[in-house]
Amino acid sequence: MGQGRGWEGAVLKLLRAKDFTFTVTGSEDVTADYRRVHFTDGGLLTAAGVHPTMWVRLWFDNAGKPHQRAYTLVDPDPAVGTFSLEFALHEGCASDWARTAKPGDTIEATVQGTGFENPDPAPSHVLVVGDPASLPAINSLLGTLGSAPATIWFEGTLDGLPCRAEPGRHEVREVPRQQAGAALVERVRAELPELLRAGPDPYVWIACDTTTTRTLSAFVRKELGVPKQRLHALGYWRAA
Numbered sequence: 154m155g156q157g158r159g160w161e162g163a164v165l166k167l168l169r170a171k172d173f174t175f176t177v178t179g180s181e182d183v184t185a186d187y188r189r190v191h192f193t194d195g196g197l198l199t200a201a202g203v204h205p206t207m208w209v210r211l212w213f214d215n216a217g218k219p220h221q222r223a224y225t226l227v228d229p230d231p232a233v234g235t236f237s238l239e240f241a242l243h244e245g246c247a248s249d250w251a252r253t254a255k256p257g258d259t260i261e262a263t264v265q266g267t268g269f270e271n272p273d274p275a276p277s278h279v280l281v282v283g284d285p286a287s288l289p290a291i292n293s294l295l296g297t298l299g300s301a302p303a304t305i306w307f308e309g310t311l312d313g314l315p316c317r318a319e320p321g322r323h324e325v326r327e328v329p330r331q332q333a334g335a336a337l338v339e340r341v342r343a344e345l346p347e348l349l350r351a352g353p354d355p356y357v358w359i360a361c362d363t364t365t366t367r368t369l370s371a372f373v374r375k376e377l378g379v380p381k382q383r384l385h386a387l388g389y390w391r392a393a
């Protein structure tokens with residue numbers, strides 16, 4: 154009995170160890186639909202470490218019910234324990250919270266599921282498909298993959314958004330969101346195969362709405378035969 158409690162306690166302690174409270178220190182409207190919020194990390198960065206495209210699960214309040222949504226760390230700085238989050242705004246609890254976030258506000262977070270495997274061999278060309286919700290992760294990815302050239306199919310417009318693509322090395326192809334992502338699927342299906350064949354070690358990274366992500370990752374894996382260690386695909390949001 155005592156042993157059981159001890160085991161449970163240890164598990165709870167492990168789970169608790171992943172819980173953090175972030176405190177808002179400031180914010181800025183980047184565009185009308187994109188807002189950056191600055192935080193102190195409540196000990197997260199030294200406890201969990203930092204890796205490219207790292208994300209956390211935040212616990213928002215939805216009329217008294219917990220509402221968990223994932224967000225990507227922007228410029229995490231373990232030395233001072235700060236980072237920012239960038240919110241692509243739309244209707245939703247997380248967006249609503251971000252719209253009114255002010256210094257002193259707090260939010261609970263869990264670190265679970267995030268990770269990053271550096272592609273080995275290093276990519277000869279990075280092929281990225283994303284949208285405003287995955288822009289923070291795209292920026293982090295491009296900053297990590299050194300000198301590799303990249304082609305980015307971006308659903309929506311980057312006008313005014315903090316895209317860190319470097320002209321000359323990273324090419325961005327904007328595609329308007331039409332027919333629930335079908336326009337993006339069509340463009341990528343038409344343009345990606347040739348680029349995939351152009352170099353020896355391409356790497357494909359996809360993070361759009363869940364349906365688009367599933368369609369494109371099936372295309373890349375099954376029709377183009379890209380091995381799974383050269384493809385990362387994760388749906389970032391669910392279209393209504």
Ligand SMILES: Cc1cc2nc3c(=O)[nH]c(=O)nc-3n(C[C@H](O)[C@H](O)[C@H](O)COP(=O)(O)OP(=O)(O)OC[C@H]3O[C@@H](n4cnc5c(N)ncnc54)[C@H](O)[C@@H]3O)c2cc1C
Nearest residue numbers: 223224225240241243245246247248286389390391392393
């Ligand atoms: C690993 C990971 C990292 C992520 N990082 C970020 C990030 O750094 N910044 C960021 O903005 N998002 C990020 N997202 C996406 C974010 O978690 C979702 O968009 C989430 O659904 C937002 O929650 P919400 O409460 O605002 O809206 P929800 O309650 O989930 O949805 C409300 C309505 O808004 C629609 N909706 C939800 N998300 C979007 C969207 N992105 N665009 C258009 N319509 C949408 C839904 O279809 C629904 O109709 C990430 C997701 C994952 C999985």
